[in-house]
Amino acid sequence: MDPAEFRRHAHALVDWIATYSEQVERYPVVPRVAPGDVRAALPAHAPALGEPFETVFADFERVLVPALTHWNHPGFLAYFASSASGPGVLGEMLAAVLNQQAMLWKTSPAATELEEVSLGWLRQLVGLPDAFEGVIYDTASMSTLHALAAARERAVPGVRAHGLAAAGRPLAIYCSEHAHSSVDKAAMTLGFGLDSLRKIPADAEYRMRPAALAAAIDADLARGVQPLAVAATIGTTSTTSVDPVNAVAEICAARGVWLHVDAAYAGVAAMVPEVRPLYDGWERADSIVLNPHKWLFTPMDVSVLFCRHMDVLRAAFSLVPDFLKTAEGEAGVRNLMDTGIQLGRRFRSLKLWMVMRDFGVEGMRAVYREHLRLARLFASWVDADARFERVAPVPFSVVCLRLRGAPGQSAADVDALNEQLMDRVNASGEIYLSHTRLDGRFVIRVAIGHYRTERRHVERAWALLQNLSALGSGL
């Protein structure tokens, strides 16, 4: 593709992209395709000769667009939203062509230092002290993995050289029964095994019980198990519950246990002063993960780990082969490859920096306040309808609810009724909801988090839930 062709195609693409962004509500949120449809519609082999971009783009429109799940649709109320905001997309466009690989300061001074600057801004905005240094990874799963590896490095002298055998005794990690599965995956990956995970019971509002945590740690200590780390959550995945981080921090401090806080979803909203009390105690953590690609209007992927002990993280991962030794590295300049598994690092801070500048602090706060307001409003609608029950508090922007079912209906039937209702809502194409299970029961989640989601979208979600539940069950 010569430069003139590239320019022409890129302008055409921008028009498509801008129109797509404006008109995304024309698409069904969840596509109406069956498994295998995409595969079957595409050639089985790469073409021998290059094809005109128009041909490639025609296939994109014909085969791929109808198979997209529209994460940009303001009716996307499933999981946690991710927003491809204008400045975020512009940042990614530049990052793609600049193609920085910021393994070393020297291989991209711009990406290395902008990461530091933009994470400094974010740290201040969410109210964390400057003892926290930030680093960008791709996903929260990786941020949490690195945090727990740092905890291992601190707790097990010699682990880097001798592996887990250096521990000499079993290790344990603690999190609530509502913690994200990334903690489990980290325990598997790092060689602890799932047995090392203590899932601490939660209270009626799905928050870790500190007394149960203290008892579990003390029981482990008594039988010669080494407590390695506690992962507390601010904004759990199912219900956005908030573990009592201050009490947890107290327990960790008294026992010398690493405290990791998973605030992947909710962390960025700490920039809103009136919800800041929900983060009480997180400043005492050893590490905190928050994901701009969830609720900070940046496209996938960008996850931030703030850590009080970046030296420990570096001790766990730094490894500089001859071919990567530079004068700057020896002079103490930060090389991003030293703080993680991945050597290759995209220019992820660019989109984050552009989003923060484009929205401004008050602009970001305004979106959060609207999402928080819409969630409370939605909760009030649920509370006012006797057919539904709201099954969890709404500290942030997610509402958990279910149909109560008729008197005498079995638990399984009520679950099926709720699943059917969710599927009917999703089949509308206007709204996409996902579910969880709480106390064994099927629960529908309404998660508000896309910057384009307005009152009319959550009203529509509620209308669909009401109307489609009145249709009667096909069970």
Place this chain on the structure above:
Amino acid sequence: MDPAEFRRHAHALVDWIATYSEQVERYPVVPRVAPGDVRAALPAHAPALGEPFETVFADFERVLVPALTHWNHPGFLAYFASSASGPGVLGEMLAAVLNQQAMLWKTSPAATELEEVSLGWLRQLVGLPDAFEGVIYDTASMSTLHALAAARERAVPGVRAHGLAAAGRPLAIYCSEHAHSSVDKAAMTLGFGLDSLRKIPADAEYRMRPAALAAAIDADLARGVQPLAVAATIGTTSTTSVDPVNAVAEICAARGVWLHVDAAYAGVAAMVPEVRPLYDGWERADSIVLNPHKWLFTPMDVSVLFCRHMDVLRAAFSLVPDFLKTAEGEAGVRNLMDTGIQLGRRFRSLKLWMVMRDFGVEGMRAVYREHLRLARLFASWVDADARFERVAPVPFSVVCLRLRGAPGQSAADVDALNEQLMDRVNASGEIYLSHTRLDGRFVIRVAIGHYRTERRHVERAWALLQNLSALGSGL
């Protein structure tokens, strides 16, 4: 940023991007900034109110552009190149706005199935049998980590639940002394420790010695150490040497050891029939990593792991919490989150698919053939100049060389002379070279891999090396 503004800014950005791509040779490859320059030139806090994009972009041009290392510059002959080709950038532009998060088939049927289709194409092109299934990760470090985790899963029953304690005996991983540091990082991360790594000596051409490998494995077996995996390399980082994979595969097969092949750089060039013999035996591997973001003209990041035992990889990592259970998952549809640590997955296959279609098979082969030819040509120039020595064979597109130094000069002085020469070349701004150490000596690498690198660029690199070495040493 409203849609009309986005459209306007995106068009302006496309013009900047297209001009940048056309005129990248106007920039020095390595920027002339000092550590801290970028940080000092940017505000210390996020703005309270949103700023016009023009202001943000002006700072981008003023502060960041002068601090970019231009990986797109055709004079970038350092490390291994990465090309932001036209179709690759177009693919990333679309991926940014579509913002697919392909954790589940349902959350992006298009991204899930296009990954399968495009990796099927790539697998055929590089001549691997269909027993290999592919999966995309961000970087080779992660591909290798996942491969070794799969090896651990197979070799240590119960490791997922009980951790490394389930092994009951020490484990060992084998690679040549020239293997990439990602193998070391995987050994650290997975809890084996660096002690578990056996760095097998290489021969005079920097290839793993199979007899030494067999002896190391057998010695471990004799003393109760469990051999877990061998990582062989096709295209080592320093010299692009090729381990004797067929002989290594024989040794692994006889002892039931997992064979992982690191072909992160060279793997994609297997689509050129005349170099295919260099890959002899790789089809016997259990897993192979190759990185389209190195030599397949796609921007960072996209790394591919081909694995014969995707079921084992899934067994090591699959973990489906309630909130991610879908009917499709239960019906056997592939969910990408099951094959790795990361839950979040960008739409990385889109750029890869667009690149393969835009170039076509013959187009990709033509670029590889030209790079291979230019490297051989460069090697011939070095061989013809008595002041220089070429210190390694050139199986692919990297030439390793050094100044011989004057008779009687100390080894340290000759090293310093070579480092000075490389720094002088890099200071020119026209060419960027990196180094390695071989047998303790400082060696300059000339790595050809950007799709826009032409004969004139490697001629210029050679002229600079010749002219600047004639300047005399400032030592």
